[in-house]
Amino acid sequence: MRHDYRMSEVDMAGGGAPVLRGHFLYNEPMKKHVSWRAGGAAQRVYIPADLEDLTWLIRSVPVHESVHMVGLGSNLLVRDGGVAGVVILLHGVLKKLAIESRTHGLPPAPADADTALVYAQAGVASPKLARFAANHDLVGGEFWAGIPGTVGGAIAMNAGCYGSETWDKLVQVQTLDREGQLNERLPGEYVTGYRHVALKLPHQEWFIGGWFRLARGDGAASRETIKDLLKKRIASQPLNMPNAGSVFRNPPGDYAARLIESCGLKSFRIGGAQVSTKHANFIVNTGNATAADIERLIEHVEETVETRTNVRLIREVRIIGERQ
Numbered sequence: 001m002r003h004d005y006r007m008s009e010v011d012m013a014g015g016g017a018p019v020l021r022g023h024f025l026y027n028e029p030m031k032k033h034v035s036w037r038a039g040g041a042a043q044r045v046y047i048p049a050d051l052e053d054l055t056w057l058i059r060s061v062p063v064h065e066s067v068h069m070v071g072l073g074s075n076l077l078v079r080d081g082g083v084a085g086v087v088i089l090l091h092g093v094l095k096k097l098a099i100e101s102r103t104h105g106l107p108p109a110p111a112d113a114d115t116a117l118v119y120a121q122a123g124v125a126s127p128k129l130a131r132f133a134a135n136h137d138l139v140g141g142e143f144w145a146g147i148p149g150t151v152g153g154a155i156a157m158n159a160g161c162y163g164s165e166t167w168d169k170l171v172q173v174q175t176l177d178r179e180g181q182l183n184e185r186l187p188g189e190y191v192t193g194y195r196h197v198a199l200k201l202p203h204q205e206w207f208i209g210g211w212f213r214l215a216r217g218d219g220a221a222s223r224e225t226i227k228d229l230l231k232k233r234i235a236s237q238p239l240n241m242p243n244a245g246s247v248f249r250n251p252p253g254d255y256a257a258r259l260i261e262s263c264g265l266k267s268f269r270i271g272g273a274q275v276s277t278k279h280a281n282f283i284v285n286t287g288n289a290t291a292a293d294i295e296r297l298i299e300h301v302e303e304t305v306e307t308r309t310n311v312r313l314i315r316e317v318r319i320i321g322e323r324q
Contacts, residue, residue, distance in 0.1 A: 021049035034073030037242040039291040040082035059180035069206045071150030080291045081322030094123035114216045121209040122152025139217035142225040155207040167192045169212040175205040195249045238276040242285040248313040257281035273297040
């Protein structure tokens with residue numbers, strides 16, 4: 001069900017604050033909002049009207065309640081027992097995407113570089129960022145076309161593929177903290193690595209957007225590269241079935257898919273969840289998988305690979321909520 005929700009000034013914990021302009025969904029099935037198309041309901045889902053509305057929402061949520069930001073839900077599993085607190089949907093809301101003219105506060109480009117800055121908010125789909133850059137004759141962002149999520153998720157996990165990573169292109173990020181304040185931070189304030197991003201001074205924040213520096217170049221060639229990458233993705237990944245992308249990180253010097261396949265797990269299934277026959281680092285929903293089926297299969301793959309190869313796989317996907 002969809003309801004408009006308005007908090008009183010007292011509820012807004014500040015007196016005289018604006019009412020919220022977005023809307024809440026109550027007991028919302030999260031299978032509608034995650035790419036695995038499985039899982040339980042969220043106690044409350046909020047769809048903000050815009051960034052300002054989002055900041056007021058965060059300020060209004062009591063500190064003891066959990067908050068989960070969700071883009072396209074492409075690396076997320078919500079357990080069958082559901083999730084308490086507030087889930088905030090950003091895709092289609094934080095959608096600003098523009099060539100950025102500002103220079104104040106941003107690191108300068110190398111003197112001999114012909115570059116431009118692109119600002120993208122967290123709710124923009126990563127493939128859309130890739131196409132936008134190419135259409136403006138900017139190169140180096142083609143790899144985002146192969147990432148099935150949003151810019152916010154790509155920044156949060158340093159998403160990458162085909163030899164490139166998101167933080168290679170970032171020069172500044174915009175975050176929203178638990179107090180509802182917006183911040184701008186430089187890459188030096190984070191520890192980043194393969195599928196890993198952490199603020200050096202821990203503070204609960206969410207990525208709201210980022211400024212990317214890309215080289216000027218041949219936009220037509222960039223668009224052809226994007227087409228080639230998408231063809232490769234279609235040929236190698238089970239895109240015709242609900243999945244969450246790569247389930248595990250590649251271990252140093254190896255590939256998770258190779259290890260999983262070497263253990264004879266390709267096509268192994270638990271309930272409606274199956275290790276893809278096309279790519280062993282993908283778990284697909286064959287049609288009626290529960291979140292429990294998927295989680296048990298993830299655990300089985302981890303345990304089997306560790307027992308047989310002595311390699312403990314690290315998950316890329318995030319699991320939230322309560323078991324049923």
